[in-house]
Amino acid sequence: MQIAEFGLERWFDEHEHDADLMLAESGIRSLDASRFDLDPGRLGYVIPTDGDPEFRAAVADRYGRDADEVAFTCGTQEANFLTFLGLLASADGPDPDRDRGRGSHAVVVTPTYQALSAVPEAFGEVTRVPLEPPRWTLAPDALREAVRPDTAVVVINNPNNPTGRYHGEATIREAYAIAADNDAYLLCDEVYRLLADDPLPPVASLGDHGISTTSLTKAYGLAGLRFGWIAGPREVIEAALRWKDYTTISPSLFGQHVARQALGRREDRILTENRRLARTNREITAEWVDRHDLDWLPPVGVNGFVTVPEGFADAMDFCRTVVSEASVVLAPGTLFGHPDRFRIGFGLPTEDLEEGLARVGRVIRDRNAGQA
Ligand SMILES: Cc1ncc(COP(=O)(O)O)c(C=O)c1O
Structure with missing residues (x-):
C-alpha cells in the first residue's frame, strides 16, 4: 500500500514557520483559549471512547440522528480517514x-x-470527477x-477547498440520489459549511446514504482542539x-x-463574529483581485482560487517568488492539479490580510516593471 505525499502540508512545512504572513490558511483566524473554561478535570x-453520549446526542440532533450515529474524532482529518477505512478496506x-x-x-x-x-486511493481505487x-460547477x-x-462512496467537499464553490441544494440532492441509486454513500466533508451565511442542510440529514464529516477547525477557528466528528448511518x-x-482511541479530552x-x-456569537470577518x-x-486584473469565483468560506498574474511562469514560480521576496505564504494551485491558479486564504485578522495583500501586490508590480 502506498500513500501519496501530502503536497500542501509539505509546502507549509517548508515555508510557514519562517514567513511573516500566512495567506494560505484555509480556515478563519484562531480564537483565543481565554474565551473558554480550560479545566476538564x-x-x-x-469515556466512552467515541465521545460523551449526551454531547453526541446533542450533535446528532443537528442531523436528525441518534447518539450512536455520531462518533467524535480528532478533527475532520481523522473523521474522513476512519470513514474511508471503514468503507473501503473491507470488501x-x-x-x-x-x-x-x-x-x-x-x-x-x-x-x-x-x-x-x-486516502481512498491508498485503500482502493478512485475515479475523479x-x-x-x-x-x-459539478x-x-x-x-x-x-x-x-463496486462504488462504495461518492466524495464531495462543500463548500469546496480550494475553489470556494458552494454547490447548491439541488446539486447535492442529485449527487445524493446518484449515490443512493447505486447503493453507495455520499460523503460530504462539510468543514467549511458554517462559514456560509445560509448553510445547506448537512448531507447526513438527507437519509440512509448520507455521511457528513466536520470539525470545529475552520468555521469556529478552533483547529488546535483537534475535535471533529462523523455523522451518518450506524453501520458506517x-x-x-x-x-x-x-x-x-478517543478524541481529545x-x-x-x-x-x-x-x-x-x-455558538451564535462565535459564528456571527467569524462570518462577519469572512x-x-x-x-x-x-x-x-479586481485591481490586479485577476480572476476567481467569489468564494463561500475564506478560500479563493485565483488565476496566476501575468509575468510568472506558473503558480509555483509565483508562490516561490512571493514567499522569498515578501515573506507571505500562498498555496500553489499545482498542489491541487491547477498550475495556473493559487489559493489564497483570507480568514486571518483584517490588518494582517491588508498587509499581506499589499506585499503580494508589490511583488506583482516589481515583476511587471522588470519585464516592461
Ligand atoms: C476539506 C478539508 N477537510 C479536512 C481538513 C482538515 O481539518 P481538521 O482540522 O478538521 O482535521 C481540511 C483542512 O484544510 C480541509 O480543507
Whole structure:
C-alpha cells in the first residue's frame, strides 16, 4: 500500500514557520483559549471512547440522528480517514447483511483537499470527477457516469477547498440520489459549511446514504482542539470505530471540553463574529483581485482560487517568488492539479490580510516593471 505525499502540508512545512504572513490558511483566524473554561478535570481518556453520549446526542440532533450515529474524532482529518477505512478496506462493506457501500471504489469530486482523494486511493481505487473552471460547477451526469457497481462512496467537499464553490441544494440532492441509486454513500466533508451565511442542510440529514464529516477547525477557528466528528448511518459509524481503536482511541479530552462550550450558548456569537470577518475580508480580497486584473469565483468560506498574474511562469514560480521576496505564504494551485491558479486564504485578522495583500501586490508590480 502506498500513500501519496501530502503536497500542501509539505509546502507549509517548508515555508510557514519562517514567513511573516500566512495567506494560505484555509480556515478563519484562531480564537483565543481565554474565551473558554480550560479545566476538564482529570486528564483521562474520553469515556466512552467515541465521545460523551449526551454531547453526541446533542450533535446528532443537528442531523436528525441518534447518539450512536455520531462518533467524535480528532478533527475532520481523522473523521474522513476512519470513514474511508471503514468503507473501503473491507470488501464486504460496512454491514455484510446489506448491499449498501460494498466495494473498494470511490468517486471523488476534484479539485479538493488532497486527503479526500489520496486516502481512498491508498485503500482502493478512485475515479475523479472534475469541477469545471471558471465556475467550478459539478455536472451530475459526470458523477452518474463515474459510479460503478463496486462504488462504495461518492466524495464531495462543500463548500469546496480550494475553489470556494458552494454547490447548491439541488446539486447535492442529485449527487445524493446518484449515490443512493447505486447503493453507495455520499460523503460530504462539510468543514467549511458554517462559514456560509445560509448553510445547506448537512448531507447526513438527507437519509440512509448520507455521511457528513466536520470539525470545529475552520468555521469556529478552533483547529488546535483537534475535535471533529462523523455523522451518518450506524453501520458506517461502527465500521469507522473499529479502526479508531487503532488510531487515536478517543478524541481529545480538552477538545471535547471546549467543543461543548463552543457548540453551546457561545455558538451564535462565535459564528456571527467569524462570518462577519469572512465577509469583510472577502470584500477586501475581491477588490484586490479586481485591481490586479485577476480572476476567481467569489468564494463561500475564506478560500479563493485565483488565476496566476501575468509575468510568472506558473503558480509555483509565483508562490516561490512571493514567499522569498515578501515573506507571505500562498498555496500553489499545482498542489491541487491547477498550475495556473493559487489559493489564497483570507480568514486571518483584517490588518494582517491588508498587509499581506499589499506585499503580494508589490511583488506583482516589481515583476511587471522588470519585464516592461
Ligand atoms: C476539506 C478539508 N477537510 C479536512 C481538513 C482538515 O481539518 P481538521 O482540522 O478538521 O482535521 C481540511 C483542512 O484544510 C480541509 O480543507
